[in-house]
Amino acid sequence: MDFIELDGVEKVFDVRRRTGFMRRERREVRAVDGISFRVPRGEMVGYIGPNGAGKSTTIKMLTGILTPSGGRLRVAGIDPSRERTKLAHRIGVVFGQRTTLWWDLPLRDSYRLMHRMYRIPDSRYRENLERCVDLLDLGALLEVPVRQLSLGQRMRGDIAAALLHDPEVLYLDEPTIGLDVISKAKVRGFLRDLNAERSTTVLLTTHDLTDIEQLCKRVMVIDHGRLVYDGALAGLHEVGESERTLVVDLERELPPIELGSEPSVRVVKVEGPRQWLAFPASASAAPLVARIAAGYPLVDLSVREPDIESVIAKMYVSDPAV
Known part of the structure; x- marks a missing residue:
């Protein structure tokens, strides 16, 4: 069953800007322009695109924060903008730079408030909290006020908060921003387990393609409001x-x-003993690494993923009709 359904969804904003001392110009901005897609229950999908592409606007319509200007949108058979309160008990949301936690309260107190707000059964609340605290390494942070947490610590706290009420769908906006390598691995593992054990539907927006590669089999790209x-x-x-x-x-x-x-591998830059080699993103790095290690005095190496903007830019260059 399709859990998320969008048919020709649009969102148009009226923007006014000053053009003179007493003059203002009004124009329409199509943040989302006729998007249609389906997400089955239990699927993990990457929803990516450059800044300003329309990702956050789509998420806000899916949660009921914004009302579509046109088209049809359903989440679990519910129209988010008409039944926002009903839908809130079935979704979890993590917006990268905006916290749902109470700024001056210790992390534990924020969780207690959510326990009451969502009317989570006591036994289920304790079970979910213990699991999140353990897997996201939050034990030492529970008595710390949210304002004193680092960005990475707060992100882990926000992910736990979004899951206390057992949401059926989880919207994640940059969930690994500000995290170190070990914390990123923990969060990714946690999300994989969550999806496997509870069939939680996940819609993930991120600029980190490694997040997508390790979590999602399917990816959707939005640019200028279009899929x-x-x-x-x-x-x-x-x-x-x-x-x-x-x-x-x-x-x-x-x-x-x-x-x-x-022939598909080329040296793009050389600075002293360090060299940068470009190779197709769809190819494995292992054979290339093996050949270099066998033929050159290697000290260290790392692989850098292409950023979303460069991928989309090349899509436009290769196909102007996109």
Whole structure:
């Protein structure tokens, strides 16, 4: 069953700007322009795009914060803008830079308030809280006021808060922002387990393609309010002809690395003993790393993912009709 349904959904804003001392100009901005898609129950979907593409506007319509200007939208058979309170008990939301926690209260007190607001059964509340505290490593933070938490700590606190009432769908906006590598891995593992154990539907917006690769089999790309891609991540890389970057640190300064039998790999930059090699994002880095390690005095290396903006830009270059 499709849990989320959008048919030709639009959101138009009236924007007024001053053009003179006593003059104002009015124009319409189409933040979302006729988007249609379906998300089955239990699916994890990446919803990505550059800043200003319409991602947050879509999420706000899905939660009932904004009312669509046109089209049809349903979440669990509910019209979010008409039955926002009813829907609130079935969804969880984490907006990256905006917290749902009480700023001056300790983290534990924020959770107690949500316990009452959502009328969560006591046993279920304790079970969910213990699980979130354990997996998100929040034990030492429960008595700390939210305003004293770092961004990464607060993000983990917000994710726990969004899950205390067992939502059927979870909207995540940049859930790993501000997290270190270990914390990111914990959050990703937590979300995978949540989806597997409880079939929670997840709609994830992020600029970190690693989040998408490790969590989502399906990705949707929105740009200028329109859906420009809906499919597998590998397909997105192929359409956008995107490249990953292998950063290689050698023991000493050497001429550019040569891999004659790999025409799709190219050296894009050399600075002393460090070299940057570009290769297709849809290809595995393992064979490339093995060849370099076998033929060059390697000290260290890392793989950098393409950013969303560059992928979409190449989509437009390769197909002006997009």
